[in-house]
Amino acid sequence: MNTSTRIFEDYVKQALTLLPDEFRERMDNIVISVEPYPTREDLRSVGVSNKRHLLGIFRGIPFNTVSPFYSGPVMPSEIVLFQKNIEAVAETREDLIDQIRITLLHEIGHYFGMSEEDLKHFH
Numbered sequence: 001m002n003t004s005t006r007i008f009e010d011y012v013k014q015a016l017t018l019l020p021d022e023f024r025e026r027m028d029n030i031v032i033s034v035e036p037y038p039t040r041e042d043l044r045s046v047g048v049s050n051k052r053h054l055l056g057i058f059r060g061i062p063f064n065t066v067s068p069f070y071s072g073p074v075m076p077s078e079i080v081l082f083q084k085n086i087e088a089v090a091e092t093r094e095d096l097i098d099q100i101r102i103t104l105l106h107e108i109g110h111y112f113g114m115s116e117e118d119l120k121h122f123h
Contacts, residue, residue, distance in 0.1 A: 001087045001096055008083050011093075015101040025107055026063070028075045030111060031066055032104070036084045052088060056081045056103040058110035079107040 060077020
């Protein structure tokens with residue numbers, strides 16, 4: 001499947017509406033962005049060697065580690081979806097939106113401080 005970045009971003013917006021309210025309501029100071037592929041640094045940070053195997057990544061400080069007593073500005077965390085990799089595993093528009101939703105859920109789990117083990121049953 002191959003879509004324009006603009007259409008893919010529209011699908012991301014649709015997938016966000018499918019997330020549970022309790023996640024969307026607690027997502028504060030986070031940016032969701034789209035890049036074609038992960039960088040080498042992204043791959044190294046998660047221990048993946050093949051760039052096509054990484055669908056998304058969380059870059060930042062997990063929600064549960066920010067001190068409630070810190071009152072200064074905090075740079076936003078970021079969830080990045082890798083468009084070309086997600087498109088490669090989707091056959092239809094519905095598959096694509098579902099894979100975006102699943103990837104978002106996974107990365108939002110990291111934002112909330114969940115480990116890979118915690119996320120195994122998180123779909």
